Amino acid sequence: MMTSAVNHYFRSSIGRKHLVAITGLLLCGFLLGHLTGNLLLIAGPDAFNLYAHKLMSLGPVLYLIEAALTAVFVIHLGLAIKLNLENKKAKGKYQMKKCTGRGTTFMSATMPYTGIVLLIFIILHLMNLKFGTNYPTTVDGVEMRDLYRTTMEYFQNPVNVLWYVFSMICAGLHTAHGFASAFQSLGANHPKYYPKIKLISYLYAIVIGGGFSFLSVWAYMKGV
Amino acid sequence: MSSAQNMTLNLKIWRQNNNSSEGKLVDYRVENVSPDMSFLEMIDVLNNQLVRKGEDPVAFDHDCREGICGMCSMMINGKAHGGYKNTTTCQVHMRLYKDGDTIVIEPFRAAAFPVVKDLAVDRSAIDKVMAAGGYISANTGNAPDANSILIPKPVAEEAMDAAACIGCGACVASCPNGSGMLFMGAKVSQLALLPQGSVESPKRALNMVYTHDNLGFGNCTTHAECEATCPKGISIEHIARMNREYLKAAFTYHEKKRSEGAG
Incomplete structure (x- = not known):
């Protein structure tokens, strides 16, 4: 077993937790970038469409980034499900009360559920927006997709807004535990800085959950 | 009275x-x-x-x-x-x-x-994890001089905090995942902190984690329920140290085969 230490690493409890942690942090980074880009909605249709067009015109580079992002997501999801099923088995027949408030919190106890909500959300999100209605528009003489209109129209339906806000609350709950937990999994826990990581984790969760939710409500209030 | x-x-x-x-x-x-x-x-x-x-x-x-x-x-x-x-x-x-x-x-x-x-459970899985590496190798003979290896006070204190583990298994029982990371982390951490234990630290981390995983313990998801119920107040910082030791060991530890090297 010694000679295959690296091999075993990727099958071990700690090694796989490291992978969940790293992919989780990468997804956290993506979310922050996504939110920053979305804030351009407020700047108006042209700014938002130009930004989207710039991303789309990256061509093969964009596909590469998208493929990497998908891989990161699939690894995170696949391992998390696998680890969770193992954990259920390790607890045996008598499942205990999950959310005690002493160690486990509502956020940590609901990680699998908020994760599943986010999976469904991402599928619907891609279908409705990225692969949603394709309106053409022209900005500064360049023809491009009017993603602004697709987005604003989507948020005119209050059901869509509610689902979006619910999903973003789940994203906040998921990252509030996940962000700090990733550092612990990777071995970065020290009394000097771990409380700060925890604080950043909560702030991050509020920014992500609140930021995206705000934008959806803003779009609904603004109208087409 | x-x-x-x-x-x-x-x-x-x-x-x-x-x-x-x-x-x-x-x-x-x-x-x-x-x-x-x-x-x-x-x-x-x-x-x-x-x-x-x-x-x-x-x-x-x-x-x-x-x-x-x-x-x-x-x-x-x-x-x-x-x-x-x-x-x-x-x-x-x-x-x-x-x-x-x-x-x-x-x-x-x-x-x-x-x-x-009834209330009696078989906790020998803990002993099996300990037997896989929760020890140091030392030559027997006369007791060595107590102060021949100096250990800074804060390091000794931290190692002692981890050494307080009595192996009762409360961490496993209170963990929603049935994971044994806290007691294992306490031992890996305690010995990794001390000069006597750090020599075998990579091998210890690899062997103990391997054994832990094979015995049907769950995986850590950082609920920290173990820390809350540990009768010896052991912190999950020791799990983090074990995670570091394990990462280091998995990618750097190489045991020489008998045919390699001089001799």
């Missing part, structure tokens, strides 16, 4: 003949429980009553009864060792309960801890 009145308690105790049989909670009533009794003494009183009636006494683990051996277990009202800060079951005293209270007593629950009978 007791100044308080003796109590009458209603107990719901998990009775299970062996690991393959089905268990259930059975109601008992114990009278004349002194508030000065320990929790285990209260069960002794119950067992005396049961024996006198010709019934099967409740099997439970206990040994030193002074909070140091790690033998007593039990989930008291759903919490390992009753959930009192830095307290083992034997150090829980009946003054913490009121006359007429109902107390639910169950065994430590985890797939890695099969029930032997």
Whole structure:
């Protein structure tokens, strides 16, 4: 077993937790970038469409980034499900009360559920927006997709807004535990800085959950 | 001397003949429980009553009864060792309960801890993980000079915090994932901090984690429920140190085969 230490690493409890942690942090980074880009909605249709067009015109580079992002997501999801099923088995027949408030919190106890909500959300999100209605528009003489209109129209339906806000609350709950937990999994826990990581984790969760939710409500209030 | 009145308690105790049989909670009533009794003494009183009636006494683990051996277990009202800060079951005293209270007593629950009978569970999985690397190799002979290897005070303190683990398994029982990361982390961390233990640290981390995973313990998801119930107050910082040791070992440790090298 010694000679295959690296091999075993990727099958071990700690090694796989490291992978969940790293992919989780990468997804956290993506979310922050996504939110920053979305804030351009407020700047108006042209700014938002130009930004989207710039991303789309990256061509093969964009596909590469998208493929990497998908891989990161699939690894995170696949391992998390696998680890969770193992954990259920390790607890045996008598499942205990999950959310005690002493160690486990509502956020940590609901990680699998908020994760599943986010999976469904991402599928619907891609279908409705990225692969949603394709309106053409022209900005500064360049023809491009009017993603602004697709987005604003989507948020005119209050059901869509509610689902979006619910999903973003789940994203906040998921990252509030996940962000700090990733550092612990990777071995970065020290009394000097771990409380700060925890604080950043909560702030991050509020920014992500609140930021995206705000934008959806803003779009609904603004109208087409 | 007791100044308080003796109590009458209603107990719901998990009775299970062996690991393959089905268990259930059975109601008992114990009278004349002194508030000065320990929790285990209260069960002794119950067992005396049961024996006198010709019934099967409740099997439970206990040994030193002074909070140091790690033998007593039990989930008291759903919490390992009753959930009192830095307290083992034997150090829980009946003054913490009121006359007429109902107390639910169950065994430590985890797939890695099969029930032997009633409240007694087989925790030898912990010993197996320890045997895989929770030790140092030292030459026997005369006792070495105590101060030949100097250890900075803060390091020694931290190692001692981890060394406080009594291997009771409360971390595994209270973990929603049935993971043994805290007791394993405490041992890996304690020895990695000290010069005597750091020599074998990579091999220890690899072997212990490997054994832990194969024994049916779960994976850590950082609930920190273990830290909250550990009777010795061991922090999950030690899990983090183990994670570091393991990462380092997995990517750098290389054991030379006999055919390699000089000799």
